[in-house]
Amino acid sequence: MDQPGSPQEPQHAHGHDGLPGCHRHPDRPTGIRCTRCERPICPECMVSASVGFQCPDCVRTGGGAGPAPRASAPRTIAGGAVTADPRLITKILLGLNVALFLAVLASEQSGFDLVGRLDMLGLAVDPSRYQWVGVAHGEWYRLLTAVFLHQQFAHIGFNMLSLWWLGPPLEAALGRLRFTALYLLSGLGGSALSYLLEAQNQPSLGASGAIFGLLGATAVLMRRLRYDMRPVLILLVLNLAFTFLWPNIAWQAHVGGLVVGAAVAFGMVHAPRERRALVHAGACAVVLLAIVAVVWVRTLQLTG
Known part of the structure; x- marks a missing residue:
């Protein structure tokens, strides 16, 4: 040391x-x-x-x-408790992603369609079960489970490297509880925008929405601390360019996660100290309500 x-x-x-x-x-x-x-x-x-x-x-x-x-x-800059291991939640999230990836590989060997049961899907017919499936059919859990789901080694490899790089500094600055809320809300924000804008039978999966949320939060934190913004802005531009230029990428999840992550982080690092807990809870609640509203509107479109 x-x-x-x-x-x-x-x-x-x-x-x-x-x-x-x-x-x-x-x-x-x-x-x-x-x-x-x-x-x-x-x-x-x-x-x-x-x-x-x-x-x-x-x-x-x-x-x-x-x-x-x-x-x-x-206390951290956002009011969270300073812990001995500022990477604990990052490690847990990484472990959950890897565990589910291994479960996907095992399910493919056994012939069980685990991905088809957990990915983000608006509304479609499952030919193996001859029934409607998807978020609009009441499978709300897909909005969250899709965030931890990957099918390809390159996909999970890139996302987990990004999580390991972006997660620990944010976890140390925000605290464990706030960092967990940031990650989950960013992932849900990405799923919600995908649900709203993608074709109803277009499946999507991956932690990219949550990762983009961490990237947006990093930019907000660096701005708050008056750090040099050029490195994170260059990284953000490159990732957005990759998002829109590379085929078969759900840009909706990336943009949704980025917007939600930046919004949540802004509320966390700019809250006045005397009302910090209230502002943090309020910011997360407002973002969650916005996500629920988006999901509700899209569900009405698909089932109304």
Whole structure:
């Protein structure tokens, strides 16, 4: 583990635009400093204080005035609890995706159509069962199960690499509960827009909607922390270009996830500290209601 520098001599591992590196993670440029010792701190090291942010060392020692009071629990920039493993939820999500992918491979060997039971489908006839299937037929779970479903190695490989790259910094900055809500709502947003705009019998699947939600949230967080936006904007443009130029990609899921992820993250990182929990819950509730409204409208179109 890296040893922190002294408050009088902060480390200056300069990164983007000459920003100093975090005193605990020198490879991470940051424009935020601890309000007590003035050392640079990255999102993972930020602890919300009454004024600004403090580093974990100052929270632990009370800024040199003895142990900090029990009420001064470390908090992330969004008000979540600082945890020992900021990758736990990311690992769980990755494990769920891989487990379901293995289940899909096993089902294909046994002849059971697991994908056909769990992918995002508006309304169609299943010839094997001679009945209507899909979200409009009451199979609402498809909006969520499709987010964890993959059929090809390249598909799951790209999405899981993106999750492993984007997930941990967001999980560390938002906290576990908020990060989980962000991921699930982004995935649902992608499914909802696919349900609204795709042909009713066009199936779709994959975690891409949720991944684009994490990408949108990353852009919002970097803007909030005043980081150099060029890397994430370039990545976003490249991904959107790939979305619209490559065949057989559900652009609706990508766009839906991106919009929802950015909206949820904006509410989380810009909420006033005194009403933070209320604003966070309200932002998630509003986004969820919007998703429900989209699904309801499309269902009326298909069944009305």
